[in-house]
Amino acid sequence: MRLIIPIVFCLIAAPAGADDPAPLALSRMNAAVEDGQVPGLSVTIRRADGTRIDLHAGLADPREGIPVGSDTRFLSGSTGKTITALVAVQLAEAGTLDLDAPVSTWLSDRDWWDGLANADALTLRMLLNHSAGVPDYLEDLDFFLAGLIRGNRGYSPDELAGFVAGDAAEGEPGAHFSYSDTDYILVGLIIETATGETFYDLARRLVIEPLGMTGTEPLQGRTFENLAAGHTHGLFGRQATARRGTLKSNLDHEWTGGGWVTTPGDLVTLYRALGDGGFFAAEGAIMRSDINAFDEAGTRGYGLGIYVRFHDDGAYRIAHGGDFGGYRSSVIHDSRSGLTLAVQGNDKAFEAPDFAFELLGALTAD
Template identity: 30%
Template sequence: MKFVVAGLLILQCLIASAQQSVLQRKLDSLRQAGNFPGLSVAIIIDNKPVLPLVSGFNDIEENLVLKTTDRFMQGSVGKTYASAIAIDLIKRKKISLDDKVSMYLGSYPWFDKIPNAADITIQMLMNHTSGVMRYEFNPNFLKDLTAQPDKEWKPAELLNYILEQKASFEAGKGWEYSDTNYILLGMIIEAVTGKTFYRLVKQQLLDKWELSNTFPSDRRRLPGLSQGYAGPENEFGGKEKVVGEDGLFIINPQFEWTGGGIYSTTSDLATWGHYLYGGQVIDTTLLLALPVAAKLGRDTKYAQGVIIRPTSLGTAYGHSGFFPGYMTELLHFPNSRMTIAVQTNSSNFKNLKLGLMRVLLIMATEALNQSKQ
């Protein structure tokens, strides 16, 4: 009997190895077709261990091959951590989606200068219906950011770039993606809890779910970060490579904070998405409540820090991310109980021939096909 069991285990290992080889070849072909310097993918189906795959280079010029332990900036996918903490506060009745932002931030001297200040609710921040425009692409902010690469930005300093501006639309009457919403949300979180945002992330999320390769991107030197290629015409520093020879990022990524503010391995990212959208971290009923139409693709909606997408594999939950030199896509497919994260160390759109979402969907389809064999 023990020989039969051993034989079955060997057979299972051989099948798994063959399936992984198929996925690796598919990833290699997509990297070459898309002209990506590097691609990193992590896949979880059901409760099986995460499957990490990489293709290409960490640093082309240094001939450093990409490894599964290399880390990437998550960009706006970092909003999912802020959303999770906020949803937990709502569940514990510390805040409410319908609360006016003025309840928590109204005493600041700058608050009344925020567009739509009197009418914005917490939910409007979380689903981007506040009408408060983006600070992060304001030309004056970009000028100051690049001129002061060592500056540590305070949230209120970021808000200075949108004060006394005309709102993009009446509060709750439109949709516009804006990191400013999540800066305000982060300020509320800290005001209510009396703790720093990153302390909450570590205590409530990273430590609890054993995400040991996920860290705040709160300084210029980020250990383990892969080299990123942003293109020489990028607005954030205007350099092709975002990590200098001295190991420092060309700007201080600390500014992103609750608008993103996280970097990790792709395996950790997929694990986070699997726990989050699988309902283990927070109540997904609140997370997905009252989604609104979003300008992120046909029939795509946005709820509380989550993008809801129709796909060829069914409805999926997740988020997209951009940070100079990096792009990220994270999706969870509830019907197939699969989560997949895809990251690349390039944001040089002129050079890329495939969209990262297309890469994700192709890899997800192949992974599901292989899992059924």
């Protein structure tokens, strides 16, 4: 029998000091592991001055006794929607796409088009900010039943859209917020139709390579180097979704909804590139959230592939979470403090967004 002991690694790219966030973050990470919330955690914190701290706790693979390390990777889940939105917005800035053009411009010849909720009223912007009212295929009974018999054959984007064809709309297009992975599958189809290139090739060229996100690769196939073992929960307790770097199921269908294998360090790099003076000129476009704010003042909303909260002094926070395949992720950039942080864990039950926001709050408390 192999003795399994959580192991903590702390790689610090900045000198320790009174404002060193590592001890507090490590304490919270260790507590989450010891409480059984998650087998392993990886956190990256980037300070306003550019220094970066990488922290690790627990086990990437409890069965093999492998600790989480600097090269451990996780499925991104919906944090990858930010990449999809960045590709779409850059294509719009180049004149290849029009965010406010009817979706019918690109998709009206699809077999499922006539049955798609709100089809004739949809624009690309509505898909990107989840105000389209298109049902989520992940919540569709037919998709669930198909998964019971389909094995590892995977699904094409058109098959995913077909699952919700004929389903009732979730709301009036452009006037509400209704989160749906189908929205982003449709965005992917639009991108590939308009450009004649694959989405993943475009994302590499426009986002991944310019930012040097070397730990990030498309979720294609089942085997990935340094992949943590994800976990879900069922009748027999915690069950692994991967072993020795190989996923037990084909999860390619996440695609433009967040189909990436990545690290917290790369998520921090991505979100810092969207912050003040960041890499992308697209920053202003994706942060626009006036269409479907969550409150009457319009200070909280969903922009294009990103959650946004504005403060009275002009400061803001941008964030996104991810939940897919037994992995949880969350990434935040806080303009007031200049901190960017990302959290990834290998258990579906772990509330990564709550952990991330609570950690940010503790690190920025006066």
